[in-house]
Amino acid sequence: LLGRLSLWVNHRQCVLISRALCVQQLHSSSAGFTDGSYDGLYPGHIQTTPMQKALLAVGSGVAALQNPYRHDMVAVLGETTGHLALIKLRDRMRNDPEGYTILTERPRIRLSTLDLNNMASLPDGSFGREYLRFLEDNRVTPDSRADVKFVDDEELAYVMQRYREVHDLLHTLLGMPTNMLGEVAVKWFEAAQTGLPMCALGAVLGPLRLNTSRLQSLFTSLGPWALQNGRRSRCILSIFYERRWEQSLEDLRQELNIEPPPVTLSATNKSST
């Protein structure tokens, strides 16, 4: 039994890693200039003038609206419009002892830093086990987040990167799958929590793509729940998730002041809206 478990875990690791590698190749092709040495404040940083940032914000906004699957455009929109919100987030993190630890230690959530074997062996209901289940059910990998490019402060760039990497963990905490309705619910939560204009935009425009029954569910139960919890919960970026895999999910939710979701959504195909 143990042998089969380890085989199954290895297979799962291979699947996740191979998917991450495909994404890695996607990034390395355009990041080919950065190699070992980089100019700018951090690897991948591109200096931009205020005019370029304005043009980028407008252009990426239009591109993201035209094709919502262009995650890189959503990322650029977030970076170019989120300066004030990032400062507020950073200050919130600094005032929280655990958040301050994160700002100094700068952990990154990537497949290489996660110990999948260990997480798979955790009991059901623990945070690590549920996160792994979420990754598999929705067929996503934590390595698909674009690097930050246009934030002109090294620490704020890390806050932005942390926000992106925590997004999947937030899905697990809120119990939301990655279909359109789940994503919109998470966006509402994030908009209430972080105040990033990109989240607000996504929160407003996301519902336009939902059918009526889901819209109803969103406006009556999921939406208000997401907004309320976004406002009252502790700052989700201030949690050192990497050290809390063994903690039970319910326990973590209570600590963060998040209620469990009013409606349980299943991880259906992403194509159905």
Place this chain on the structure above:
Amino acid sequence: MAASMRLLVRRVIRLSHRNVNVTAAGLPGRSGCCWAPSSCRCFSDAAGDKNTHFGFETVSESEKAKKVYKVFENVAQKYDVMNDAMSLGIHRMWKDMLLHVMHPQPGVRLLDVAGGTGDIAFRFLEYVRSQQERQKRRVARSMQTPSWQDISNNYSTEEEDGPQESTAVVCDINKEMLKVGKQKADSMGISAGLSWVVGDAEELPFDDDQFDIYTIAFGIRNVTHIDQALQEAQRVLKPGGRFMCLEFSKVTNPVLARLYDTYSFQMIPVLGEVIAGDWKSYQYLVESIRKFPDQEEFKGMIEDAGFYCVRYYNLTGGVVALHSGFKL
């Protein structure tokens, strides 16, 4: 002091994490060679390798070719869309102007170097085809009221379509660009008289005295040794052959120059990021334009390669210059 130490420590940790990622992936081939070039660059001495420019950056000459290859590999799929967006469609006028000045007659052989997606070659074939049709129509019109002498003459002469066949060879160092060009040709239904060759402008895979016209449109500024490319052009052209080059050049009017610079540096990398998802390639593009010699200097270089009657035409106020020379 402490902050910079922290940065250094963090960087070392990040580098070691990346190493861990490479070994954990268990793919020695691909990730190994991603890592190797950067470490080689740290330790190799550039004494034997001359330096050149890559945009505003200074790199060794062997590096430049590789980096340029990477740029065009990345942009190949979106190349035509980006050209339209960046030049607001004006690049079509420039290329049409090239053909108009070239005025090719049916039966000439064209070599389009750095021809990538085939814009010049397609226009060439189209131009020659319409020229041929015009000739046929002229012949048909003149035969409306033939005399007995004309009719008996026409019985003996045959249609000479064979020797009139014009061919275009598209040569590019980058396979991705050629792939996109071939796809375009297939979708447009053009196949006759067109061939696609992988080759380096500094060392063309053709014999001497092969072509009537040699064109290079917006490609020569990416070549590491421009003089070598010009000499190769000299070599493969037939005596009497024409060398034509379209390239970005110096804007003469100072007001237009300011506007052009602002547009280039502010707008074009943004367009690159939004449309193609690649800022750095388009940053390279606008920087490489600044590094290219101006109209007079380039004219001198063409003359040095052995071309005669070299002249240039400024298009759009000097944004683009069309240079032309003859091998005599």
